[in-house]
Structure formats: C-alpha cells, structure tokens
Amino acid sequence: MSDRAKILLVDDREENLIALEAILSSLDLVPVRARSGEEALKALLNTEFALILLDVRMPGMDGFETASHIKRRERTRNIPIIFLTVVDSAPDYAFRSYAAGAVDYLTKPFDPWVLRAKVAVFVELYNMNRRLTEQASMLRDRLAGELSPGDAADQAAVLPELSRRLAAVEDEFIRVGELARKTGDPSLTGALADLSHRLDHLRAGLDALS
Incomplete structure (x- = not known):
C-alpha cells in the first residue's frame, strides 16, 4: 500500500x-x-x-x-x-x-493543533483499516486453498509473513489508541472499537490456522 x-x-x-x-x-x-x-x-x-x-x-x-x-x-x-x-x-x-x-x-x-491532531488519528485509522483489508484478503486466499498442497514452501512462508504484518498493525493500533486518549476526543471511540474488533477477528483466524 x-x-x-x-x-x-x-x-x-x-x-x-x-x-x-x-x-x-x-x-x-x-x-x-x-x-x-x-x-x-x-x-x-x-x-x-x-x-x-x-x-x-x-x-x-x-x-x-x-x-x-x-x-x-x-x-x-x-x-x-x-x-x-x-x-x-x-x-x-x-x-x-x-x-x-x-x-x-x-x-x-x-485551534489548528486540535484539527491537525484529529485528522492525524483518522488518517492513521484509515491506513490501518486498509492494511487489515489486504491482510484479510491474504487470509481468505489461504483458507480457500489457493495455495495447492504441493506448494509447501509457499504455505510455510505466507502465515509467518501475515503474522508479522498483523503484529505491526497491532503495535501501531496501540500507539494510535494512546494518541487518541491524549487528545481526549470522544469522536474516535467508535472508529477505534471497530478497528479493535477487526484486529481481534483477524488474529483469531490466523491463530486457528497456525
């Protein structure tokens, strides 16, 4: 992306x-x-x-x-x-x-700082959602068996790579959540909760495959 x-x-x-x-x-x-x-x-x-x-x-x-x-x-x-x-x-x-x-x-x-801080968090959440969509697509492909049984090397590589990417998004989510709390902006609550749910869902699916 x-x-x-x-x-x-x-x-x-x-x-x-x-x-x-x-x-x-x-x-x-x-x-x-x-x-x-x-x-x-x-x-x-x-x-x-x-x-x-x-x-x-x-x-x-x-x-x-x-x-x-x-x-x-x-x-x-x-x-x-x-x-x-x-x-x-x-x-x-x-x-x-x-x-x-x-x-x-x-x-x-x-206050320019207030507007800039609000926009920055929404942009971060948007970018994380895009990355999660990409990774969810990778996971769906894996579940659908698009990698044939003979592609052992590919199968061994895709799950660790997906886990690494997801861990990076989870770390970023923690950072953005802390930033949102510092701004004290209640308008971000819904977006943060939705993204947290998506992260948990994708992590659960990945753990099930692993």
Whole structure:
C-alpha cells in the first residue's frame, strides 16, 4: 500500500481552503478541494477519502444536505465527516451535525493543533483499516486453498509473513489508541472499537490456522 490517504476539504471560500491546507501540510496526506456540495459529491464518485472536512454554511447545497447525500450512498456512508462552521452559528448546529452523521463538529476559528491532531488519528485509522483489508484478503486466499498442497514452501512462508504484518498493525493500533486518549476526543471511540474488533477477528483466524 503506497497511496497516501486523501482528505476532502469542502468550503465555498478560497481563503478557508488555503488555511485548511496550511494546517494539514505537515501530515502525510493528500488534500482535495471542493468549492460546493455538488463538487464534493462528484469528487466522491471516483476517489476514496479517509475523511471529509465539511463547511456547514455554503450557498446552494449546504453542509447538512451534502452530508445527507454522502450518508445515503453505500460507497461513501462510512467516511467520517467533521463539520466546520463559524462560532456565531445557530445553537442547534451541533445537534444537526451529529444527526446528519458527523463524527465531530468544530467552530471557526478553531485551534489548528486540535484539527491537525484529529485528522492525524483518522488518517492513521484509515491506513490501518486498509492494511487489515489486504491482510484479510491474504487470509481468505489461504483458507480457500489457493495455495495447492504441493506448494509447501509457499504455505510455510505466507502465515509467518501475515503474522508479522498483523503484529505491526497491532503495535501501531496501540500507539494510535494512546494518541487518541491524549487528545481526549470522544469522536474516535467508535472508529477505534471497530478497528479493535477487526484486529481481534483477524488474529483469531490466523491463530486457528497456525
């Protein structure tokens, strides 16, 4: 897996997009701009994103409507969304954000460190999920017997290699979990629990084969 994670930045104001890119510039990711909800939905058709930073107040299709479309699509419904809006927004914006499926809600001007830390953890979780998907595919191939009985050398090599890769992800998960606890961000709880379940499931399958 060599592709860097992509983050979709959705805001109708150019200066806000530039500011977001500057805040995230130190992270190992690729920011992708969208100037409207419609542009965001088009970008989501052909590109896989680790996270969406979505402005609430935009002309035409606002952030809530955009999020509603995203969550209705099978391909995009599980992409985490963090809503961004100005501090003087209506008092029900936070409730509406979570009701629309957002994992978090930040008001502008926000602390750049807080946003960067949140994005960094979501990107780490996304990358770990991709690695787990690859390793689960290897395990399924092994269970399906794609390695014939005569391929003894290959059979002897694939399980230790898979175990080594899984151990590396487990170590990284511990590190990311500690980072998440330091940020004190409750929005990460669900993503961490889901990844922990996937790790346990894959480890159990590997142990059964070993």
